[in-house]
Amino acid sequence: MRRIHTSLGAALALTFAMAHAMAQTGYPDKAVKIVVPYPPGGAVDQVTRRIAQKLTEQTGQSFFVENKAGGTGTIGANQVARSPGDGYTLLANDTTYSILPQVFKKLPWDYANDLVPVAGFNFAPTTVVVAANSPFKTLGDLVAYSQANPGKLNFAVGSIGSAGHLCTVKLEQAAGSTIAIVPYKGTGPAMTDLVGGQIEGFIDPVLGSVQFHRNGQLKIVGVTSSKRLPNLPDVPTVAETLPGFECASWYGLWAPAKTPADIVQKLNAAVNKALAGEMRDRLIADGIVPGGGSVAEFTKFQADDIAASGKIIADKKITLE
Numbered sequence: 070m071r072r073i074h075t076s077l078g079a080a081l082a083l084t085f086a087m088a089h090a091m092a093q094t095g096y097p098d099k100a101v102k103i104v105v106p107y108p109p110g111g112a113v114d115q116v117t118r119r120i121a122q123k124l125t126e127q128t129g130q131s132f133f134v135e136n137k138a139g140g141t142g143t144i145g146a147n148q149v150a151r152s153p154g155d156g157y158t159l160l161a162n163d164t165t166y167s168i169l170p171q172v173f174k175k176l177p178w179d180y181a182n183d184l185v186p187v188a189g190f191n192f193a194p195t196t197v198v199v200a201a202n203s204p205f206k207t208l209g210d211l212v213a214y215s216q217a218n219p220g221k222l223n224f225a226v227g228s229i230g231s232a233g234h235l236c237t238v239k240l241e242q243a244a245g246s247t248i249a250i251v252p253y254k255g256t257g258p259a260m261t262d263l264v265g266g267q268i269e270g271f272i273d274p275v276l277g278s279v280q281f282h283r284n285g286q287l288k289i290v291g292v293t294s295s296k297r298l299p300n301l302p303d304v305p306t307v308a309e310t311l312p313g314f315e316c317a318s319w320y321g322l323w324a325p326a327k328t329p330a331d332i333v334q335k336l337n338a339a340v341n342k343a344l345a346g347e348m349r350d351r352l353i354a355d356g357i358v359p360g361g362g363s364v365a366e367f368t369k370f371q372a373d374d375i376a377a378s379g380k381i382i383a384d385k386k387i388t389l390e
Contacts, residue, residue: 096156096332100131103159103322106145107227108138108255112274116190116320117161119351123343134161138255141165141228143176146323150178154327156336160184163274164232164318167374171382172230183326187333188340189360189367190320191352193274194294195236197307198287200266208291208310211270215246223249225259225271230387235378236272236293236316238385243311263287274318275301275356293317298356319374321360321367337364 103121105114114136121132137145142165152158170180178184197208205211215222226234229252241248251268253259256277262268264286271278275298281287282301291307292298293316307314322340324333344352344359352359360367381387 096335097128097130099157100133101157101159103132103134103161104145104149105134105136105161106138106140106142107136108257109136110277111227111256112193112276112318113161113163113320115276116193116357119348120161120190120322120340120343123348124339127339127342141169141172141230143169143173146184147177149323149325150183152325154325154329156324156328156332158325159187159336160323161190161320162323163320164235164374164378165228165230166321166323167371168230168232168235168378168382171375171379172387184323185326185328185333186364186368186371187322187324188337188364189362189370190322190340190344191360192317192319192358193276194292194298194317194356195233195272196275196278196282196289196293196304197240197291198263198271198273198278198282198289199269200263201285201288202266203269203288205269205290208305208307211290212244212246212310215241215244215248219247220249222246223251223269225251225253225263225268227253227256227259227273230382232318233272233274234387235381236318238381238387239314239316240272240307240311242381243307243314260287272316279355292356294356300354300356319360319370321371333364337367 103117105117107113118134121134124132137148142162146160149158149160169176199205224237226237237248237250256273259271263271278287278289282289289301289304292301292304293307295308295315297306341361344361349359
């Protein structure tokens with residue numbers, strides 16, 4: 070996370086020249102679709118729409134989001150993998166994308182070869198959330214209950230094998246307890262059931278949960294960053310209860326593998342430019358670390374994340390058909 074974050078300043082030195090080159094070489098000369106493989110309203114959807122608006126402003130062509138949910142993000146990813154490599158159909162995804170090849174026995178596209186990384190958007194700590202009227206007032210309450218009642222604490226996950234699922238497993242391991250995992254088809258339905266009291270806890274990126282927290286529908290009892298967030302200064306970190314705990318979700322952009330390298334580089338430069346200035350300030354205010362950096366850096370980051378998540382997946386034997 071820090072490696073890509075600190076590279077943003079260096080990348081900006083090339084960004085404006087490359088963005089100018091984008092306009093000079095004719096790309097894009099029509100609307101660009103960014104597929105988000107999850108329902109509207111989630112954290113990936115929100116961030117991608119912000120990025121798309123900035124890219125539209127920069128290029129004068131429409132960058133628009135199409136939600137194609139299902140299959141832990143595989144349906145939307147497969148659609149992009151099978152699209153022409155011309156830069157006009159792209160994929161936005163989160164940490165879950167790096168988990169897919171480890172939890173699915175077979176994917177409908179060639180994971181290693183059909184899609185290429187373009188740019189990292191940002192990094193967002195997750196939040197541990199309970200209903201507003203939950204009997205669990207603190208994270209310590211949750212942990213104590215789960216330790217005393219193995220398997221009785223129900224936590225939602227947006228889908229099996231998702232980034233939120235892995236963070237929930239990490240919380241379970243750190244607490245030395247057993248949490249009952251309840252899979253949903255997306256974070257929206259999970260949030261609805263959490264508000265309604267059908268589920269007891271949920272781990273979700275801060276961007277997705279903070280508004281529910283502020284309007285009193287839900288209560289954030291912990292953030293998974295190493296330090297308290299500036300937009301939630303009164304919410305303790307999970308590490309204050311479970312020392313050393315940290316978990317974050319990251320988002321980025323991919324393109325079909327046959328997309329020309331110069332278009333991939335131009336898109337990377339445009340995303341870097343979009344993450345500067347007002348957008349950067351807004352993300353930080355929301356408790357999110359802006360991404361950026363080169364294509365090569367994002368490619369390496371994804372590979373490193375696949376390796377890091379592998380042990381958790383193997384330990385818990387998480388698989389999907």
